[in-house]
Amino acid sequence: MSIPRPGLGHGIGLRPKHFGRLLDGRPPVDWMEAVSENYLAPGGRPVAALEKVRSEVPVALHGVSLSIGSTDPLDRPYLAALRALVDRIQPAIVSDHLCWGRHGGRYVHDLWPLPLTEEALAHVVERVGQVQEALGRQILLENVSSYIAFRESTISEWEFIGEVARRADCGILLDVNNIYVSARNHGFSAAKYIAGVPADRVVQFHLAGHSDKGAYLFDSHDAQVPESVWDLYRIAVARFGPVPSLIEWDDHIPELEVLVGESRKAAAIEAQVLGRRAVAS
Ligand SMILES: [Fe+2]
Numbered sequence: 001m002s003i004p005r006p007g008l009g010h011g012i013g014l015r016p017k018h019f020g021r022l023l024d025g026r027p028p029v030d031w032m033e034a035v036s037e038n039y040l041a042p043g044g045r046p047v048a049a050l051e052k053v054r055s056e057v058p059v060a061l062h063g064v065s066l067s068i069g070s071t072d073p074l075d076r077p078y079l080a081a082l083r084a085l086v087d088r089i090q091p092a093i094v095s096d097h098l099c100w101g102r103h104g105g106r107y108v109h110d111l112w113p114l115p116l117t118e119e120a121l122a123h124v125v126e127r128v129g130q131v132q133e134a135l136g137r138q139i140l141l142e143n144v145s146s147y148i149a150f151r152e153s154t155i156s157e158w159e160f161i162g163e164v165a166r167r168a169d170c171g172i173l174l175d176v177n178n179i180y181v182s183a184r185n186h187g188f189s190a191a192k193y194i195a196g197v198p199a200d201r202v203v204q205f206h207l208a209g210h211s212d213k214g215a216y217l218f219d220s221h222d223a224q225v226p227e228s229v230w231d232l233y234r235i236a237v238a239r240f241g242p243v244p245s246l247i248e249w250d251d252h253i254p255e256l257e258v259l260v261g262e263s264r265k266a267a268a269i270e271a272q273v274l275g276r277r278a279v280a281s
Pocket residue numbers: 142175178206248
């Protein structure tokens with residue numbers, strides 16, 4: 001059992017603010033990632049923008065409502081709609097988060113951490129198998145930022161996500177910023193996290209900004225990638241090699257050029273770490 005790592009290069013998120021520019025011209029990056037839920041309904045400007053982008057560069061579909069760790073049954077209508085989108089768009093990657101966000105049929109619109117126990121691990125592994133069967137392909141799960149931890153947890157987060165990936169035969173979307181945020185909030189070593197994740201399961205990186213709230217770091221995704229996260233990215237590239245990277249900016253979204261600049265910075269750092277020349281998009 002294994003998972004392929006596509007050679008996508010460096011990309012940015014597809015955001016409504018840039019639809020006009022992207023409908024007029026080719027994306028100035030290697031690839032783009034779209035939030036799956038925003039494109040499930042066929043037709044309209046969002047889908048037109050996604051299809052236009054997809055005709056020019058590879059696309060990843062990144063979901064936020066799979067709620068893989070929930071004890072609710074899997075949302076089958078959601079999975080059917082996602083499968084239809086996957087079949088239409090043929091994305092290079094399909095991902096969601098290692099978290100839960102639905103209980104008793106209600107979505108909380110948040111990505112809550114799981115208790116890191118053998119019981120939760122078995123539960124997630126079984127559900128990933130069901131999701132991959134429903135979608136007809138492998139998925140990636142992303143580590144979320146967290147601010148609380150469960151007293152019941154017995155496994156480190158890096159061991160947990162690694163074991164999910166191995167047992168369920170899925171991939172890992174490593175959010176470098178989320179590792180940094182959670183490491184600071186919980187007092188573990190971000191470098192140890194990166195060293196502990198199985199290299200052959202890491203298929204994608206997210207890079208993002210956060211806010212320092214004093215007592216804790218908040219995963220705001222509304223700013224440039226800070227130097228602390230670029231430093232961790234250097235460590236991740238040295239360990240995992242040329243993993244497709246994505247600048248994730250979800251709020252106070254800047255002009256396209258700012259995001260493209262961040263993605264080129266990621267390309268330059270990767271090239272520097274790997275001793276190669278960066279290839280311009
Ligand atoms: Fe992320």
